[in-house]
Amino acid sequence: MAIIRILDAAPGMVLAADAQDMSGRMLLGAGKEITAKHLKTFRTWGVTEIDVQDSAEGEKRAAVDTKADESVTKQAQEHFCQNDLGNPLIAELFNNCIVQMQKQPQKKSSVKPEADKKPARRQLPQSSRGQVSRYGRR
Numbered sequence: 524m525a526i527i528r529i530l531d532a533a534p535g536m537v538l539a540a541d542a543q544d545m546s547g548r549m550l551l552g553a554g555k556e557i558t559a560k561h562l563k564t565f566r567t568w569g570v571t572e573i574d575v576q577d578s579a580e581g582e583k584r585a586a587v588d589t590k591a592d593e594s595v596t597k598q599a600q601e602h603f604c605q606n607d608l609g610n611p612l613i614a615e616l617f618n619n620c621i622v623q624m625q626k627q628p629q630k631k632s633s634v635k636p637e638a639d640k641k642p643a644r645r646q647l648p649q650s651s652r653g654q655v656s657r658y659g660r661r
Contacts, residue, residue: 525539525574525575526572526573526574526575527572527573527575528571528572529562529565529566529570529571529572529573532557532562532565532573532575533557534557534558534559534561534562535556535557536556536557536575536576537554537555537556537557537575537576538551538552538553538554538555538557538573538574538575538576539553539574539575539576540553540573540574541553542561542565542570542573543570544568544569544570545568545569545570548568550564550565550568550570551564551565557573557575592625595621595624595625596621598624599617599620599621599624602620603616603617603620
C-alpha cells in the first residue's frame with residue numbers, strides 16, 4: 524500500500540482504501556480499479572491523495588527525484604534559497620519544482636536583445652479629410 528498524489532495516479536491502479544472527498548463522502552471503494560473518469564472525479568471533488576495497492580509508483584517518483592540533473596537542481600535551489608528545505612511542505616514544493624523543470628524543454632535563446640534599438644512609433648490612423656493626431660484634427 525502506498526499513498527500517492529492524484530497527479531501521480533494512473534488508470535489501472537487499484538485502491539487499497541476508500542477514496543473520500545474533503546467532507547468524508549466516499550467516492551470510490553477499496554479494491555476498485557481506477558479509471559481516467561475516476562481521476563477526473565477525484566480532482567473535481569478536491570481529493571489530493573489516494574491509497575493504492577501498487578507501491579511501484581511511489582518508488583518511481585522517488586527515483587525521478589534522485590535522478591534530477593544537477594543544473595535543474597541548482598536552478599531550483601536558486602528559487603528556494605530563502606526557504607527552509609527542512610520543512611516537509613517546502614521540501615515537497617521543491618521536489619515538485621524539480622520534476623516540473625525536468626518536464627519542460629530547455630529554452631536556449633540564440634537571439635540577443637538589442638539594448639540601443641528604439642521602439643517603433645505608433646502610426647496614427649489616416650482620415651479621408653486629413654491626418655488625425657493624437658489630440659484631434661490638424
